[in-house]
Amino acid sequence: MKRRTFLAGTGLLVGAPAVVIRQSSARALAHGTAFPFSVASGDPTSDAVVLWTRLARDTTDTSPVATQPVSVEWMVATDRRMTKVVRRGVALAQPRYGHSVHVDVGGLSPDREYWYAFRCGGELSPVGRTRTLPSEQADIARFRFNVVSCQNWEQGYFDAYDGMAADDPSFVMHVGDYIYDVSRGGGVRAHERQALPMTLDDYRRRHALYKTDAALRRAHESFPFVLTLDNHDALEDNTTDVAMLNRRAAAYQAWYEFQPVRYAPLPASPAMPIQRGYDIGNLMRLTIPDTRQFRDSETPCATESDGKFAFGVYERACRQSEAAERSMLGQGQELWLADRLQKTTAQWNVIASTVKMTPFDMRHNGELYRYLQSWDGYPAERNRILDQIVAAKVPNPVSLSGDIHSYMVSSVVRNVGDDPRTAPMTELVGTSISALWPEPLAQPMAQGMPDNPHVNYFESEKRGYMRCTVTRNELLTDLRTIDFTDKPGGAVRTSKRFVIENGRTGALEI
Numbered sequence: 011m012k013r014r015t016f017l018a019g020t021g022l023l024v025g026a027p028a029v030v031i032r033q034s035s036a037r038a039l040a041h042g043t044a045f046p047f048s049v050a051s052g053d054p055t056s057d058a059v060v061l062w063t064r065l066a067r068d069t070t071d072t073s074p075v076a077t078q079p080v081s082v083e084w085m086v087a088t089d090r091r092m093t094k095v096v097r098r099g100v101a102l103a104q105p106r107y108g109h110s111v112h113v114d115v116g117g118l119s120p121d122r123e124y125w126y127a128f129r130c131g132g133e134l135s136p137v138g139r140t141r142t143l144p145s146e147q148a149d150i151a152r153f154r155f156n157v158v159s160c161q162n163w164e165q166g167y168f169d170a171y172d173g174m175a176a177d178d179p180s181f182v183m184h185v186g187d188y189i190y191d192v193s194r195g196g197g198v199r200a201h202e203r204q205a206l207p208m209t210l211d212d213y214r215r216r217h218a219l220y221k222t223d224a225a226l227r228r229a230h231e232s233f234p235f236v237l238t239l240d241n242h243d244a245l246e247d248n249t250t251d252v253a254m255l256n257r258r259a260a261a262y263q264a265w266y267e268f269q270p271v272r273y274a275p276l277p278a279s280p281a282m283p284i285q286r287g288y289d290i291g292n293l294m295r296l297t298i299p300d301t302r303q304f305r306d307s308e309t310p311c312a313t314e315s316d317g318k319f320a321f322g323v324y325e326r327a328c329r330q331s332e333a334a335e336r337s338m339l340g341q342g343q344e345l346w347l348a349d350r351l352q353k354t355t356a357q358w359n360v361i362a363s364t365v366k367m368t369p370f371d372m373r374h375n376g377e378l379y380r381y382l383q384s385w386d387g388y389p390a391e392r393n394r395i396l397d398q399i400v401a402a403k404v405p406n407p408v409s410l411s412g413d414i415h416s417y418m419v420s421s422v423v424r425n426v427g428d429d430p431r432t433a434p435m436t437e438l439v440g441t442s443i444s445a446l447w448p449e450p451l452a453q454p455m456a457q458g459m460p461d462n463p464h465v466n467y468f469e470s471e472k473r474g475y476m477r478c479t480v481t482r483n484e485l486l487t488d489l490r491t492i493d494f495t496d497k498p499g500g501a502v503r504t505s506k507r508f509v510i511e512n513g514r515t516g517a518l519e520i
């Protein structure tokens with residue numbers, strides 16, 4: 011138990027602590043079982059973090075490594091060389107969850123970095139780095155995190171993540187489309203198969219492929235992630251169709267098995283707790299609602315729309331979309347969000363919506379079109395949220411979102427045409443890691459800019475992510491842009507900077 015020497019960087023553990031691996035597990039383990047997906051961490055709190063890995067023989071082999079649960083030793087240290095181990099234990103990798111490992115390590119100190127590793131059957135994992143959040147009661151002067159979304163394997167390499175080496179974010183918040191279920195072909199690299207994933211094994215193979223991107227792997231090894239899901243991760247809609255529910259159950263389970271997240275769905279269950287909230291000291295309250303599982307139909311106006319315009323993604327605005335009862339969050343979640351807004355004591359109040367909250371009107375053939383899969387399809391509920399923000403005088407409300415593979419900086423007015431200075435909220439939309447926003451989708455937005463004066467900036471050509479630095483005085487966002495994604499090795503630089511000043515709505519370019 012005395013010698014605990016990790017050889018840094020090699021993932022090699024020498025004379026490691028003598029936690030006994032149960033003989034039955036070790037014997038039953040398939041030859042070659044190791045950690046080909048490396049390690050990851052996520053869902054940090056001020057005293058805990060989830061450590062993740064997955065046992066497999068290689069990244070393309072989804073067959074079980076054992077018929078039984080397998081013991082996996084884990085340890086957490088305060089140094090990169092893993093000499094000062096502060097927590098250790100044994101977790102069970104369960105066959106029903108694909109022998110993935112999720113360890114919710116508690117008892118950690120707030121606002122500090124840790125290193126961690128796993129060992130199983132004589133194999134040692136790479137060493138990962140993670141970080142806890144500041145204490146909920148702490149007086150925090152500055153907090154930094156990154157916002158990413160939409161990594162499409164076929165459409166580009168994920169090297170934008172390598173820009174984060176210069177950022178030192180406390181966590182990386184992923185607001186959806188970690189995988190793409192659809193395959194278009196003809197991109198810079200191919201999915202493992204073209205057909206849509208339908209079964210658990212299909213989704214496992216898709217996640218396994220994405221986890222082989224080298225830059226994504228480095229990011230997971232370096233920073234904790236906070237993840238939510240959007241439409242390409244799992245099926246949308248508040249559906250009752252059994253086939254669709256089965257597919258959603260498969261997607262949820264595979265997502266859990268491959269992500270460093272705290273809460274597991276029951277196997278084969280189409281329901282999973284996704285919404286969550288964080289308090290970063292008294293500086294920032296972050297609320298991440300589930301915008302997918304409970305939403306009403308995204309296509310209330312489709313029958314009146316031109317299906318050839320923007321691939322049918324933008325719909326002709328119709329009265330049905332404005333109905334008061336239409337909901338993206340579902341009633342329970344709307345109440346939960348309202349409660350968080352009313353009770354906040356934080357200086358900055360961030361809602362991380364997968365899809366943009368800002369209204370945006372577009373013209374096509376003399377008719378009004380909107381992107382109804384975003385909050386434009388749920389304006390009554392959006393207005394209720396804005397009403398709560400105004401009524402509770404919520405300090406510095408900001409929406410952060412993704413989905414449209416574009417940067418968009420705007421004031422969240424209730425209706426297009428409202429004076430942006432009266433907007434209750436500011437929004438920053440981050441562009442994609444690699445997914446493209448094709449011309450038929452981008453052009454109506456670019457051409458619609460004069461009709462939407464509450465939008466300060468729209469840029470659909472660039473790939474990258476957002477780096478947010480929050481202080482008492484401001485929320486500063488650097489748009490971190492990569493110069494190419496069609497091959498590995500793109501370089502990341504800050505292309506624009508926007509600041510939201512304390513007590514003011516709207517972002518200013520600096």
Ligand SMILES: [Fe+2]
Nearest residue numbers: 160187413445
């Ligand atoms: Fe996307």
